[in-house]
Amino acid sequence: MLANPLTIFRHLEQSNCRECGEKTCLAFAAAVAIGQKPLAACPRLSATAKAALADVPSEAKSSEHGAEHVAKLKAELRHIDLTAAAERCGGEYLNGWLTLNLLGKSCATDQNGNLRTQLHLNPWMLSPFFTYIIRGAGLEPAGNWLSFRDLPGGMERYPHFRRRAEEAMRDVADRHPSLFADLARIFSAKRQQPHFGADLSVLLLPLPKLPLLLSYWQADEGIASELHLHLDESAGRNLDIDSIHEICAGMATMFGRLAARHGGFP
Ligand code: SF4
Incomplete structure (x- = not known):
């Protein structure tokens, strides 16, 4: 599992005191998530936090583990009829x-797993x-x-x-009302x-036959906002649950990181 900046941020003092060397607590959370700073660099972290x-694992550690897994998948790919x-x-x-x-961008692989892509493929998307190419069942979405x-x-x-995924994305949507317009653009x-x-x-398409529906309820008169993810009923037969989880949790991480770094999306 990747660390999500917003998961970390929720436990910080959120005073933006800058004693850690970052301009904001959110920027500090993003730096911790990618392994650039240790949590201990915040002197105001409570014992409970x-x-x-x-x-919470750092993304750097997860990447190491992910790289091993991707190397195994590339070895398997050599035996697949592309x-x-x-x-x-x-x-x-x-x-x-x-x-x-x-996600609207082309991504190509050859038999050895070499890539040509318009998308920066994070570890969470590579695996x-x-x-999907090696073991995906290729079922068409059923529409449910x-x-x-x-x-x-x-x-x-x-x-x-x-x-891990839905509440993390909801937190981004709450703080950045432009989230949905930005998702359409990017x-x-x-x-x-x-x-x-x-x-x-x-509707997002992280893989061609794997639609992901993201629905958002705004906060209203004391009722908290909500965000839910839905997948087509064929998803669990098209791809293993670990890969589906990796995509959803990875997207939550990516949203949180972009929001933390740019105060919105680039
Ligand atoms: S030192 Fe801690 S409380 Fe202060 S800005 Fe950094 S993360 Fe936030």
């Missing part, structure tokens, strides 16, 4: 390169990308939405999904008719 954050994989996965194969569309916890293994394997998110009584819903 230290205990709560003791087992022409057949392109057809199965909703991609294209041309001159030795299989190209998929990820699901190769797994399920929450992550209703996918096979979702609740059992990731009981903290709501806090990641080709499409506005949808609001689902489930939400104020707003957008």
